[in-house]
Amino acid sequence: MTLKLALWLLWAGFIAYILLLAPPLHLDETLTLLKNIFTLQWTAINPIILSLFSLVGIWLLIYSSLLFIDGRMQSIPFWPFAIASVSSGILGLLPYLALREPNQQFSGQKDAFLNLLDSRLYGIVLTLSTVVLLVYGFALGDWGDYVQQFQSDRFINGMSLAFCLFYVLFPAVVGDDMARRRFPNAEVFLAVVFVPLLGSLAYLCLRSSLVSSNIREESLDLLHE
Template structure:
């Protein structure tokens, strides 16, 4: 119960911050930025902002590699929250983390989507993509421009803080996924993965053993 209350408080607090405390939003500039990103017009976009936007997408895929299996065994499926997170990031994802119950089991067969999410190749692709994005942002980015936009633009400010929240919240789902794969009571391994931002979860996806299927149908 304490975990659920904390997650709801984080969710409500982040929304309140974005609405009332964050820098003002510049709608035209934000829409132009999104249009340029989605239409691959990247020439005049600060590489740090482009990398950060892409890394938020990487985080959504990392959570998907864990929570689509979890959602199979919950009363509520994960996919509506996954779709919501594509548009709203951590705001769409956090309610699922708060509503789900602890569950360390998986039953049924893996369809093609779950097999893709369970593949170590997916983890490797995400890791290599992350390394490339970080190198691009760190080496080619304009940090003075990013700091100025972080301080003056609500979209950049909120996206940056959402990235940090993705890092903070991942341990709430990690323990159950580890248990489903046979890592019982391995607290040292849990904290090693949980305390390394972004790359801890990525290495876990590259290394974790595939989840075993069963002939029984999944519980509703």
């Protein structure tokens, strides 16, 4: 209950911060930035900002690899929150984290989509993409420009803080995923928790696959009715 309350307070607090305390929203500049991103006009964008935007997407894919599986065992599915998080980032994800119940089991059969999310190849592709983005941002980015935009632009400010929140909140879901896979090694858990982003990706690359079963299948059907 304490964790649920903390997650709801974090969700409300982040909304309040964005609306009341964050730097001003420069709508024209934000729309131009998004247009440049989606039309592949990347030379017009600071590589740090482009990398940060892409890494927020990487975080969403990391969470998806855990929470679509988790949602199978919950009274609420994850997919509506996944759709919401595509446009709102951490704000779309937080309500699911607050509503879900701790669960360390998995039952039923994995379909093709869950098999993809559960595969090590999925983690490897995300890891390679992340390394490219990090090298690109750190090597070619203009840090002075990024700091200036962080301090003066609501979109950049909020996106940067959201990236940090994805990291902070990851322990709320990875423990259950480890238990489902009988992966209770405390040292591995600490490595995943404390190494920003790359630790989470290493976990996706190293974790064992879930075993499909029919245990609790009937109970699961009743839960979703």
